[in-house]
Amino acid sequence: PYTIKEGDQVSNVPVIFRLNTAIDQSNTIFINASDVSVKIEFLGEKTARLGAVKKIRGKLIPEIPDQLLQFTINKPDGSDNFIKDVKTDTSGQFSFNLAFDLAGGWFVNANYGGNATYLPVSGSAVYVAMMNVGKAIIVLGGNSQTNPIWDAFRVNAEFVHHTFTTRGLDPDSDIKFFSSEPNQTANADDFATLVNLEEAIGIWAKPQLGSQSPLFLYLISANLDPDFLINDKNILTPDLLDSWLDVV
Known part of the structure; x- marks a missing residue:
C-alpha cells in the first residue's frame, strides 16, 4: 500500500460503509491528489x-x-x-x-x-x-378627467416607449417615462411634474450624454399653445424648457 509522505497533496474524503440497514459506519480515507483538470x-x-x-x-x-x-x-x-x-x-x-x-x-x-x-x-x-444609443424622456401630460382624448394620448405615449425599446434603449437605464396618471399608463416610472422633468434632464440624463449619446425628448398633452400642460396644476413654458436644456 502507498504511504503518504510529507509534502503530498491530499484531500479528506468521507466514505460511508453500509454493511446492512442496521450498521452504518463512516471513516475518512486519504487520497493522493495530483494532475487534477481545471x-x-x-x-x-x-x-x-x-x-x-x-x-x-x-x-x-x-x-x-x-x-x-x-x-x-x-x-x-x-x-x-x-x-x-x-x-x-x-x-x-x-x-x-x-x-x-x-x-x-x-x-x-x-x-x-x-x-x-x-x-x-x-x-x-x-x-x-x-455604442450608446442615447437616453429618452417621455412625458404624458394633461388631465384624464377633463380631456376626453387623454386615453388616445396615453396609447401614443406607450407606443413611443415601445418604439424606443425596440431601437435598443434599455427601459430600466435609458428611458424615463412620466405620466399624469402613472397608474393608468403601462411602463410609466413616475408622475409627470415639473420637478421630475427638470431632474431627469439635468441630473439623470446630463452626465450620460455626448456626441455618441443623444437625448430624445417626447412630450404629449393637450397643449395650451404655446405652453405644455404637465398635469392639471402645472404648465411647462418653452422658455423654462429651454433653460433646462441649456445645461445639457
Missing part, C-alpha cells in the same frame, strides 16, 4: 455599453479558493492590456472591472498557472461593446 468559466452577459465600466466575472471548476489568475485583454484596435494576480474567492470565483472605451469585440483570455494538485488551464470569452 476549467475556467466566464459568467454573466457578454455585452457592454461603450464607455461603461463592467465587472468581468468567472470561476474555476472545481471551485478552488485563493488562486491567482492572469488576464490578457485584446482590444478592438489590436492593442493589448494585461491584468495580473486576480485572486479567486472562497467559492473559486474571480472578478475585476474593465472599462470598455472602444466599440467592438474585446477578447478576454484568462490563464491559471496551476499548482502541485491542479493542472494549468486557459479560458477565454468575447465581450462586445456597443
Whole structure:
C-alpha cells in the first residue's frame, strides 16, 4: 500500500460503509491528489455599453479558493492590456472591472498557472461593446378627467416607449417615462411634474450624454399653445424648457 509522505497533496474524503440497514459506519480515507483538470468559466452577459465600466466575472471548476489568475485583454484596435494576480474567492470565483472605451469585440483570455494538485488551464470569452444609443424622456401630460382624448394620448405615449425599446434603449437605464396618471399608463416610472422633468434632464440624463449619446425628448398633452400642460396644476413654458436644456 502507498504511504503518504510529507509534502503530498491530499484531500479528506468521507466514505460511508453500509454493511446492512442496521450498521452504518463512516471513516475518512486519504487520497493522493495530483494532475487534477481545471476549467475556467466566464459568467454573466457578454455585452457592454461603450464607455461603461463592467465587472468581468468567472470561476474555476472545481471551485478552488485563493488562486491567482492572469488576464490578457485584446482590444478592438489590436492593442493589448494585461491584468495580473486576480485572486479567486472562497467559492473559486474571480472578478475585476474593465472599462470598455472602444466599440467592438474585446477578447478576454484568462490563464491559471496551476499548482502541485491542479493542472494549468486557459479560458477565454468575447465581450462586445456597443455604442450608446442615447437616453429618452417621455412625458404624458394633461388631465384624464377633463380631456376626453387623454386615453388616445396615453396609447401614443406607450407606443413611443415601445418604439424606443425596440431601437435598443434599455427601459430600466435609458428611458424615463412620466405620466399624469402613472397608474393608468403601462411602463410609466413616475408622475409627470415639473420637478421630475427638470431632474431627469439635468441630473439623470446630463452626465450620460455626448456626441455618441443623444437625448430624445417626447412630450404629449393637450397643449395650451404655446405652453405644455404637465398635469392639471402645472404648465411647462418653452422658455423654462429651454433653460433646462441649456445645461445639457
